[in-house]
Amino acid sequence: MTESPSQGKLKLSILDIATIMTGRSAAETLKDSLDRIQLGDQLGYTRYWFAEHHNTENQVSTSPEIMIANAGAHTKNIRVGAGGIMLPNHSPLKVVENFLTLEAMYPKRIDLGIGRAAGTDGLTALALRRSRDAVNSYDFPEQLDETLAFFSKDFPSDHPFSQITPFPGESSMPDIYMLGSSNGGVQFAIQKGLGFVFASYLAPHLAVPMLRAYKENFKPSKFLSKPQSMMSMIVITAETDEEAQYLAGPVELFWAKLQTSGTIPTFPTLEEASRHTYSPAEESARKQNKDRFIIGGINKVAAQLERLAEQAMIDEVMLLDFYTEKDASHNAYRLLAKAFLQ
Template identity: 65%
Template sequence: MSVNDKEIKLSILDIGTKLQGNDASQTLKDSTERIQLADELGYTRYWFAEHHNTANQVSTAPELMIAHAAAHTKRIRVGAGGIMMPNHSPLKVVENFSLLEALHPNRIDLGIGRATGTDNLTAYALRRSREAVLSYNFPEQFNELLSFFQRNFPAEHPYSKIIPIPNEQDQSLIPNIYMLGSSTGGVEFAINEGLGFAFASHLAPQLAIPVLRAYRNNFKPSTLLSEPKSILTTILITAETDEEAEYLAGPVELFWARLHTGDIYSPFPTLVEASKHRYSANENAARVQNKDRFIIGGIRTVAEKLRNLVKETMVDEVMIMEYYADKEASQNAYRMLAKEFNLRGSNR
């Protein structure tokens, strides 16, 4: 499969990282400015994650972030990456995203996750049921979600009389639906139900190529999607030079090293803190193990890596996880990437 620059689409995943010195309001303001820039530069979509009970992330309600972001942009698709289904009622998810689709036609994406995006205690607080926390009923939730969207419950099903959103055309309020995955589990749902698929390569880099190739080669068309659409999500840090990019990557490398050594509550490091940090033996081992999770380098370096990765994984799109400790560096990186990959709007 050959891929040229015009076919490589770029998008952004925002987990709502709160930088030191910022409160929640400033963090959300920065996200709004970032999506407006992405809209102007020609990025394809901008997704918000769902995480709970974290020390550094404010993106707890993607549907609210989507509503705000879509109202402040013009063209870019906006979505959830994703909605963690164990935390939600399928009907309520359908109601929320049908409303979003009605407000912003043909601009809304729904990424579906099988995990909770949090710890067990918080999952219990969200779901109010110990049994629900300990059980796995995602397939049932998933089927309900799709049936509510398509209004195709069997006539004898008790939910067949429930109307999520009154609308003359039943199919008109369905967002683009993607299955999320970081293993071999999620991809099976995407293949068998004919949905888009987004793979989190930063969580399982060794699986990215085989899983994404399997999705494209085995995809089964559906009424929702006639041909495969795949996204690879990665943590990417870039700048004018390799040296500058390595410096900018210091905070995310330290943050992930701490995560993998059990430190989940430290604030996201600053550039100065990361540059001065002396890694412990355990942190350094984690840092080495984490290298494949990141794409780091000057714009020419990362552009070559991205082109090769797109060819190897056969994806339609690369989604960059927002992990910059400096707002200006983040904006500069997105401008450089837009220019390098000839995104529409990059020359404005």
Template identity: 55%
Template sequence: MISTMNEQNLRLSILDFVHVYKHSNPTESLNNTTEVVGLADQLGYTRYWFTEHHNTTSQISTSPDLLSVHAASHTKNIRVGAGGIMLPNHSPLKVVENFTLLEALHPGRIDLGIGRASGTDGLTALALQRSHERAIANDFPDQLNELLCFFSRKFPMDHPFAEISPPGDETLVPDIYMLGSSQGGVRFATEKGLGFVFAAHLAPKLAIPVLHFYKNNFNPSAYMKEPKSILAIGVIAAETEEEAKYLAGPLELTWTRMATGSRDLSFPTLEEASKYVYTPQEEAVRQYNKDRFVIGSAANVAEKLKRMANEALVNEIMIADFYPDQASRLKGYRLLAEEFDLKSK
């Protein structure tokens, strides 16, 4: 039986969607990210990842590799990377080339999280992949094998790509993680010996069993000798419970709208969320979504995150960033860094 983690060693990381708030613009959002990743570096957060989403006006995290270049160049210690690269949208060779360059620029600080979905709608996936066949293909296992073989330089001799040489050598490899919100991605992580991140904000009830499966079935590899697992969850931390609940209003309304098929998926303002009147159906969805997030005073959030980490057998929590504005983001991350004494780790 695997022992529980030591609460004193629990690490915190951040997953940035690069939200474009109402009455704001992409440039301001990117400036906000620069400020937050710099603060996270100073406060002792472990890693800072960027999502990949397309065809949305409320996020500008379309290129996590480019955002990682920017974040790494503005920090000194924190690991940066993709959470993740949606592999169906990309050539495995190009992903390897980009992350080899990142690893060469910032040795030992780069992470590559790999997702199996496109991170967008079907039409946009077609526009990205430029092929009807590619858009409907289910060849992720082949894509992942290609990516790992390009990194390791160990294609079978008769493979058509065996003669292709990415830049550098096999030492320029980031830490590689599979992303998952179901029982699918974890099997690639265990079989290939990769790290694993479970998105509990997408499937909270599956988090513990899937993360236990990962720890109990991990096969060591050239990429990772021991299992490395992370639990990702939406977090809103503030000085008081009341303030946190107020700050979580836009998050709760957004996720309720997504679940009920609303066409309005823009991130509402605090004022809009506070005045919104939920229908009975919407209120039921809102309550159902409670397990997707950890909302409260910094002390109570810290207590719950420690309990979740113990139950999930992880020593790292990745905070999915859904704060409603820049001021609450900065304050929330400072409060949690103090609660966890991150600078001492």
């Protein structure tokens, strides 16, 4: 894994789940993603990751590998990767072949983030895996071991897969990270000596303790000699606190509805969010969700990011994009780059 020493400034990266905003099409959403990654490349962001979700009406992030290939072709320096590949949905060999191919196409620029969840509902998981036994069994540890062994070509000689050579064989390995939103993923990252990314927006109260535990207990491996960790978070920023709060209206409402309705709602517009009257249940959810987001003017946000990074013992944060307006999104990334990267 590529390692870079801390330069005293926080490194910034972007996580894209390709949410289709109201009034946009899937094609426009994918074009917006490409424009965003090119901006990140120009501004000096470290990496740009695509998530994997299935059977989610307002998300088009079903095929991270394809999106990575397209992004790599239109950028020069920024690392591109998956955040992540939901390993239970895939054959380890096929994941390795895909990412060795990407690494051959864009050497030293590819990241593989590995998740333990399905990223979808049970029926869709069955359609992906083609077997009820595969859906109902838990064999992630074996899947991860196979994936790592294929990459490092070190199956025991008596293992049947030792006779299989993933191609393109001359490719270097991508950088490999475990994803986590609980205490499960971090244990694999520690024991296998992999990078680690914690989704703080899913479990904000666990983010700091899990990232500190990773840093303090990491075991060096052939993949990584020193711990390398990140926190992914939802950040909404602008020049002023007032503008940032207005821009955050849709994501706050979306999460409140998500938790109170039990279904994935359509992503609201700025106007809808500003006019919405919260029900008591939604208002309660909104208050409970406050730690999922960092919202504010750039000075306030920069200070919060620095404080969180110090507490979590990290030198890089991954920003989950939840802006409804393209101009506001680009402006925010420019403000953050000016604060940390330039």
